[in-house]
Amino acid sequence: MSLINSVYRTLFRRSSTFALTIVVGVVVFERAFDQGADALFEHLNQGKMWKHIKHQYEQKEE
Template structure:
């Protein structure tokens, strides 16, 4: 466990620039996954009520 923590420290936390880059990358992936999850949940809760679900009833 000490080897893993020292490796992570030396590769990410030792320099401010790599720590900032790791934070930006983590925020990007968190935002994308949160957005996709919330969209799927919203679509599931509102299934049959949204235009994309009922537009075939009103098209020619």
């Protein structure tokens, strides 16, 4: 119960800190979700993307 009270007193008691907590939480969630989705896309498309196969099509300069 003490943890809940301290979180309430620190983050949710005033409207300004509550709003700031929401904004920071949204930004952190968005970054984590975006990086997770990009990592999943990269994993599912390994070997199919240009950056993975461009060495097969580039000609070496002599």
